[in-house]
Amino acid sequence: MTVISIDDKAATVTVSDEKGSRVLPLASPEAFSLVSRAWLRAGWDVKYVYGFSWLGRPVIQLPEDMIRIQEVIHALRPDVVLETGVAHGGSLVFYASVMKVMGVGRVVGVDIEIRPHNRRAIEEHPLKPLITLIEGSSVAPATVAAVKAQIKPGERVLVILDSNHTKAHVLAELDAYAPLVSVGSYAVACDGIMAQVAGGPRTKPEWATDNPTEAAKEFAATHPEFRLEEPPFPFNEGLVTERVTYWPGAFLKRVR
Numbered sequence: 001m002t003v004i005s006i007d008d009k010a011a012t013v014t015v016s017d018e019k020g021s022r023v024l025p026l027a028s029p030e031a032f033s034l035v036s037r038a039w040l041r042a043g044w045d046v047k048y049v050y051g052f053s054w055l056g057r058p059v060i061q062l063p064e065d066m067i068r069i070q071e072v073i074h075a076l077r078p079d080v081v082l083e084t085g086v087a088h089g090g091s092l093v094f095y096a097s098v099m100k101v102m103g104v105g106r107v108v109g110v111d112i113e114i115r116p117h118n119r120r121a122i123e124e125h126p127l128k129p130l131i132t133l134i135e136g137s138s139v140a141p142a143t144v145a146a147v148k149a150q151i152k153p154g155e156r157v158l159v160i161l162d163s164n165h166t167k168a169h170v171l172a173e174l175d176a177y178a179p180l181v182s183v184g185s186y187a188v189a190c191d192g193i194m195a196q197v198a199g200g201p202r203t204k205p206e207w208a209t210d211n212p213t214e215a216a217k218e219f220a221a222t223h224p225e226f227r228l229e230e231p232p233f234p235f236n237e238g239l240v241t242e243r244v245t246y247w248p249g250a251f252l253k254r255v256r
């Protein structure tokens with residue numbers, strides 16, 4: 001158990017953990033990491049990520065993760081971003097907007113239930129020409145077949161898994177969709193934050209081990225063509241080298 005206390009006047013963080021107690025300058029990457037972790041937990045408890053939209057559609061993501069995945073999309077220039085878990089469509093619209101500006105690619109979104117008002121709003125969105133919606137469980141054979149039918153041989157594909165976040169479901173999604181991922185691209189298992197926030201409001205105790213990060217870890221251990229690898233920061237003149245994220249250990253890079 002780690003306990004931190006912040007003295008913002010002295011600009012220090014006191015941390016007590018199994019190694020003992022020590023005082024860190026607030027202006028240190030270690031203090032930033034500890035404070036970020038506490039901020040993520042507080043954000044979970046107050047539903048911080050349920051307060052953003054992108055070009056008119058609610059998007060349920062930590063803004064930090066959106067910036068980072070934008071960097072990945074920009075570097076990869078995928079032909080297709082496949083996302084499971086559409087909800088209001090904000091993340092699909094976000095990826096589509098990035099791809100529209102880049103002049104390359106389109107997005108395919110899968111959800112077990114696309115509510116009529118969400119479908120209507122997505123279909124009326126100016127970015128709709130870049131968006132294909134598929135309704136059905138992401139692991140149902142008919143859905144997997146419908147997704148595969150959207151992708152042409154040789155296309156560069158990035159897969160983002162943001163639907164049901166149990167380990168079993170994410171593993172089943174990885175079995176279905178990881179083969180579509182191009183070499184050099186990623187399958188991204190979103191929302192492994194569940195392990196860090198277990199015990200908080202709207203959580204279950206089993207989230208400590210039943211989460212997407214565990215699925216990604218297990219998948220990497222059994223699929224040598226993938227390894228867990230953080231995408232590089234394309235720009236970094238600061239001291240922070242790790243993502244502040246809801247997606248810890250999420251990036252499965254296809255290496256062959």
Ligand SMILES: C[S@@+](CC[C@H](N)C(=O)[O-])C[C@H]1O[C@@H](n2cnc3c(N)ncnc32)[C@H](O)[C@@H]1O
Nearest residue numbers: 059060085086087091111112137138162163164
């Ligand atoms: C966290 S939300 C997605 C958020 C969205 N990607 C965004 O950033 O705004 C999860 C979505 O997954 C969908 N979902 C749950 N189980 C699913 C399944 N088995 N197959 C496909 N979608 C599923 C839910 O209906 C819900 O809309």
